[in-house]
Amino acid sequence: QVQLVESGGGSVQAGGSLRLSCAYSGMSDSRRCMGWFRQAPGSEREAVAIISSSGSTRYADSVKGRFTISSDNAKNTVFLQMNSLKPEDTAMYSCAAYERYKFCSFLAPSYNYWGQGTQVTVSS
Numbered sequence: 001q002v003q004l005v006e007s008g009g010g011s012v013q014a015g016g017s018l019r020l021s022c023a024y025s026g027m028s029d030s031r032r033c034m035g036w037f038r039q040a041p042g043s044e045r046e047a048v049a050i051i052s053s054s055g056s057t058r059y060a061d062s063v064k065g066r067f068t069i070s071s072d073n074a075k076n077t078v079f080l081q082m083n084s085l086k087p088e089d090t091a092m093y094s095c096a097a098y099e100r101y102k103f104c105s106f107l108a109p110s111y112n113y114w115g116q117g118t119q120v121t122v123s124s
Contacts, residue, residue, distance in 0.1 A: 002026040002113040004095045009118030012085055016122070020080040022095030022115060029053060029073050033104030035111060036069060036080045038091035038120075045108050048093070049080060052104045063089075085122045092117045 008020040035050035049069035068081040096111035
């Protein structure tokens with residue numbers, strides 16, 4: 001059974017940093033796509049960053065150069081390092097995953113495992 005547990009959200013001032021963690025279990029290290037998605041009130045869920053088993057990554061244009069997704073297979077954890085945060089980054093951030101060998105999707109409906117979410121609030 002796949003489980004995803006996020007941590008690391010909180011409140012920060014604009015320009016600050018946060019690191020989100022997603023501890024996962026029940027998934028193969030060689031066949032998984034994992035991603036961070038976010039949803040602000042009144043907005044649709046959007047992909048922030050994804051990472052494949054091979055380490056390939058993809059980012060939303062709005063976070064390129066500021067956010068970094070990484071994984072630590074030994075700890076079964078995926079991270080999202082968020083720097084230079086802006087008020088528009090305020091949202092509920094969720095970790096998601098699905099099993100696939102390569103070519104991970106950037107679309108939320110492709111992901112069938114989701115964490116409970118962690119709130120990120122950036123004040124100006």
